Amino acid sequence: MRILLYNPDNGVTRNFMPHLWMFLLKALTPPGHEVLLIDGNAKPLNDRELVRYIKEENIGLVGIGAMTRMVQKAYRVADVVRAAGIPVVMGGPHVTEEPDEALGKDGGQRHADAVALGEADAGVVYVTDVKAAGAAVQGVEIPLEQNVVADYPVVVLKDSQNGPLAKAFISYLLGGGQRTLARNGFTGP
Numbered sequence: 724m725r726i727l728l729y730n731p732d733n734g735v736t737r738n739f740m741p742h743l744w745m746f747l748l749k750a751l752t753p754p755g756h757e758v759l760l761i762d763g764n765a766k767p768l769n770d771r772e773l774v775r776y777i778k779e780e781n782i783g784l785v786g787i788g789a790m791t792r793m794v795q796k797a798y799r800v801a802d803v804v805r806a807a808g809i810p811v812v813m814g815g816p817h818v819t820e821e822p823d824e825a826l827g828k829d830g831g832q833r834h835a836d837a838v839a840l841g842e843a844d845a846g847v848v849y850v851t852d853v854k855a856a857g858a859a860v861q862g863v864e865i866p867l868e869q870n871v872v873a874d875y876p877v878v879v880l881k882d883s884q885n886g887p888l889a890k891a892f893i894s895y896l897l898g899g900g901q902r903t904l905a906r907n908g909f910t911g912p
């Protein structure tokens with residue numbers, strides 16, 4: 724696919740340093756795709772010219788990135804591109820903070836087909852949650868020296884109304900209950 728990465732101009736005359744994201748994403752794009760770059764600061768195009776360029780270059784996807792100060796312009800460009808039938812993915816500092824805005828999930832108009840948030844499809848959870856989720860997730864072990872082990876203290880409260888019962892529960896936990904806990908991913912006391 725031919726992908727266009729587009730950076731809207733920052734609206735500041737003679738104040739422009741190319742943003743890194745376009746070059747980085749181009750370098751990271753897997754082979755088999757061709758990435759073209761347009762920075763509106765260096766190559767100003769009006770809406771009609773941009774759509775003509777996209778059609779002439781047979782672009783199948785447009786990626787637009789923006790800071791908050793440029794985001795209204797970015798949305799406007801995204802609207803024009805989407806109206807021409809080309810899907811738009813947006814990224815950068817603003818949509819990372821406000822993805823619902825770009826996706827029209829805040830009640831406003833939708834500007835992007837997708838947003839790139841840079842999130843990993845992973846989370847740090849308790850081992851016990853990984854076990855409980857069964858085949859639905861894949862656990863990746865964290866090396867012990869980088870891990871945080873949660874301790875769960877157990878005591879009988881000084882003012883407990885059910886002292887003997889509480890003591891029985893603790894001896895169960897520290898005795899036969901250990902097998903149940905181990906089965907569910909807990910380590911021993």
Ligand code: B12
Nearest residue numbers: 733740741742743744786787788790791813814815816839
């Ligand atoms: C370096 C930098 C500058 C340099 C820029 C030099 C240059 N042109 O390269 C200078 C000092 C000039 C600068 C100026 C400003 N900056 Co500045 N800057 C940064 C900084 C420290 C790093 C940006 C960077 O290059 N990151 C590396 C690139 C590769 O990462 P990235 O842009 O985040 O892109 C990644 C993802 O976001 C994503 N992505 C980004 N865009 C897109 C688009 C698509 C389609 C997809 C799929 C993904 C994607 O992919 C990339 C790879 O992961 C950030 C803070 C930070 N740590 O991020 C602030 C930051 C971007 N700057 C900010 C601001 C406010 C400004 C100024 C407006 C400050 C001012 N009042 O003057 C000016 C604007 C300049 C201008 N003319 O537009 C804010 C933006 C906040 C916001 N919500 O918009 C930031 C986030 C700092 C902050 N926390 O306040 N800045």
